Amino acid sequence: MATLLLIDDDPEIVAEQLRSTISGLGHRVEVARSGAEGLKKTANRPPDLIFLDLRLPDQSGLEVYQRVRQIDARIPVIFVTTAKGADAAIEAMKQGAYDYLFKPLDLHQLRHLIGEALEVSRRMREPAVVTETASDCDIEGAIVGNCTSMREVYKAIGRVAAQDVPVLITGESGTGKDAVARAIYQHGVRSRAPFLALNCAAIPENLLESELFGHEKGAFTGADRRRIGKFEQCNGGTIFLDEIGDMPLTLQPKILRVLQDQTFERVGGNETVRTDVRLIAATHRDLQVWSREGKFRSDLYYRLGVFAIDLPPLRDRGDDIEMLVRHFVKRFSRELSRDVRTVSPEAMSQLRDYGWPGNIRELQSLLKQALLRASGPVLLPGFLPEMLVGGSDSANPSSTPANDLNLESFIRERLHPDVTDLYDETHREVDRLLLKLALENSGGNQHQAARLLGIARQTLRLKLRELGMRVTQSVETEDGDQS
Structure with a gap:
C-alpha cells in the first residue's frame, strides 16, 4: 500500500480527485495544508509520492520542494499549479521534480502519472536483493539464484556498484537486466539520489530525443512550452536506458556526448545544459556485431562497455529454475x-x-x-x-501459446496491478502468432515469409531466435539459399 501526500492550502477538490483515482488500489491519501506541515509529515514518515501546490500560505512550493529533496531526494514530487505558474513548475522540473499538472486536473493524465510515479518510487526503494535461496526474501524483482554464472553476476555488481562508471548489461529478453540495474544503483554512491528508467524501444523515435533531452517552446508542432528531459531532471542521480540497442543512430551522438562531457542541448535550443548523471544501459542485442554492421555507433559501444555484465538465459541456469519456481509460486x-x-x-x-x-x-x-x-x-x-x-x-512455433491466441483474453488475464510489462509480453505473443502463420503460409520459406511481413530476412531470423522459435523444415529460397 502506497501513501500519497498532498501539500495544498485548499486541498478538498484535489484530494477527492486523488482518492477517486486510486480507489480500489489500497493506497491512501494524506493532506497537509501548509509547507511546514507537509515537511513535518515527510520527515516523520516519508510518503511514496508527493503532490505539491506551488502557492502555499507560509512559503513557496519551490522552497518546500528543496527541503523535501534534502529529506529524501528519491520521493517523486508532482507539482500542482495554475497556468500562470508554468515557469515556476518548469524551474522545479530542472531541479528534479517528477512532473507538474495544471488545475483543474485532467483525471486521465492524473491516473497515468500516479501509476508511473509510484513505479519509479518502488524501483528506488524496493531492494533488488541479491539472494542465493528462494526463502531469503519475498520481494518483487529480487535477483534469485546460486548457479555459477549468477555468482559471477553478483561479483560483478559488487565490483562496479561504487565506481560511478557507465555499465552495459547484456542478455536475452526477460533475463532480469532491470533488476541488475537497480542493484547497481542501490549499492552505489548515488543510492540516495533519483533513479529513472526509460525503455528506448517503447518510445517512438520522434519523441525519444525530447524525452531524454527536453525541448524548447516552438521546437516542433505541439511544443507549446519548454519541456525538461530525463537527463536534466535526473541531475545527480542514475538513468537506466533499457534496450539501448534499439536507439536510433541519429540520437546516439548526443548520448556519447553526455557520457564524455555531461552536456547537451534541448531540442530546438542553443543553450548548453550541464548535468551529472550515471548511465546504466541494457540490451538484448549483440552491440559488437551491430556496430560492425553499422547499426550502432562503435564509439558509443566502447564507451558504454567500460564495464559489462552478461546475464545467462534461464535455460542455462540448472537448479535455479526450481528455486525460481518456488519463489514465484510463493x-x-x-x-x-x-x-x-x-x-x-x-x-x-x-x-x-x-x-x-x-x-x-x-x-x-x-x-x-x-x-x-x-x-x-x-x-x-x-x-x-x-x-x-x-x-x-515446445520452443517449436507450432506449439506456442500464440497458436490459439485470443488476444483480448490474453490481455485481460494479465490486467492486475503487479504486472509491469504487459506491452512487451503482448507484443511478444502477437509476434509468435504472426511469424508462425507467415511461415506456414510460405511453406517454411523464410524469404517469402519476410517479404509477406514487410521485413528483412535477417530481421525475421533475429526475431525467431529471440522468441526461441525454429523452422522444422528447410526450403529452397528464391535465391538458392537454404532457409
Missing part, C-alpha cells in the same frame, strides 16, 4: 489469493525441461496462468499451460 499465490504451497515432482519436471525462450519473464507469466487454474495446495501438471507438454520441443 509470491504469486499470495498476490492472486491462491492456496498453492508446493509443486508436484511431475509439474516441476515439465518446468525444468521447457526451453524458456522468454526467460524469467515467461516463467512468471506461465506460473500466474497455472495458479489461476489451480485448485488445492499442490500445483499439478494439469494446471500448467498446454505449451509445456513435450518439454523443450
